[in-house]
Amino acid sequence: MMRRRSTPSLWWKLSWQLSLVIIAVVTAVIIGLSIYGAMILSPNVAVEDKITAALAGAAERDAQGQFQLRDIPELRLLKTQNSGLWFVAATTDGASVSYGTVPASYAELAHLVHLFEDADIRGSVGTNEIASVENVQTAIGEVRILFGGFADKGWPVLALLAGTYPIYVPLLVVALPAIFLAVPRIVRRALARVSDVADKASQIQPRQHGARLPVEGIPKEVAPLVIAFNGTLERLENELKKRQRFLIDAAHELRTPIAIMQTRIDGMPEGQERRRLLNDVARLAETAEQLLDFERNDQATDLHEAVDLVEIARTVVADLAPQAIAAGYQISFQSEVESVERRGSPSALPRAVSNLVRNAIDHGGDRGMITVSISAGGRITVADEGSGIPAEHQELVFEPFYRVTPKSKGAGLGLSLVKQIVANHRGQVSLQSGSTGTQIAIDL
Structure with missing residues (x-):
């Protein structure tokens, strides 16, 4: 037995693919801006946090109130890992502490560090050394640091991503749900007309x-x-x-x-x-x-004329009564009301009722009663007292040229024509059959 493959959803496919594209574009923009920032900012940007954190914890004043740096583990580790490290730390009042060998090109700036809040110093003819000035808040107040000489400057792009997360993380938090909510709705609206066409095709x-x-x-x-x-x-x-x-x-x-x-x-x-x-x-x-x-x-085009179902059924019974009696039946007409008006074809509906009565005459066993009845709701029922239709044939008797027994009377078009006429009138045909007879009803 072949396994049926599930049909892929175009809506779902477009939704998740478009969402992934938008997410990829947003991510690429963030990474691209970080790369661009790393190209124009100081290469020291990746190590700024290290030195500012170490000096922020080490800054203090001695008993005389002089600015100094305590020898804390973080500062020692920084010096150990960077043998060429140098820096000048200064308070805003001009007090300063230095470490390492300050390049000659920047020596003249040592006593001016307290005047800079932030700086990127590079491109001098006299040195390839890149220096930076950073501002850090410490226990003794604001301290400004001129530094350089790091052996490993790290990854500036990663540093920028880590430093700018307050900008892009909220953006992603807001954008991602909006993308996953908006894109499916947009795709659904774009395909709504396609769904309407599919519904019309099925009808x-x-x-x-x-x-x-x-x-x-x-x-x-x-x-x-x-x-x-x-x-x-x-x-x-x-x-x-x-x-x-x-x-x-x-x-x-x-x-x-x-x-x-x-x-x-x-x-x-x-x-x-x-x-x-x-x-x-x-x-x-x-x-x-x-x-x-x-x-x-x-x-047929005359499907919207006013017709009286009671009059149609009464006329059919009167016309076919001699044929039914000659075949050995009794025939009766019953109606709950005097008149039932509907919109339909005055030529087709009598043929439908006539075919039902003729079918009862042909297949009712030539005995018993044929009853034609009309309900107040417009249901026309034709019942006989024959031997009934076998269950396996009941769904097929309305097919063109189908006959329950090959040698039976007729061409097998009567009930098929009834079903077609009723379908044209947007009605339904139902059949109930057993050993006590067959009953076929038309609901309009």
């Missing part, structure tokens, strides 16, 4: 003439598919019309030879063979008429 009936799918509002990527589908519908409709014309013409042409045969048989001497031939010709004539009814009903 198209096999014999529904002129049915086409709307192209307006359809995305241009999907429009060719809809246009191609409409073209297919048009071709199928043209072929169906050709078939209908052929069947109607064939049924018309059959009338003439059938009438000639009936005339010749009528001229034969009375006897069993003559009666058998007359029955065969009558059956052939009825089949031709049913073919005409079947195809004409498909082209």
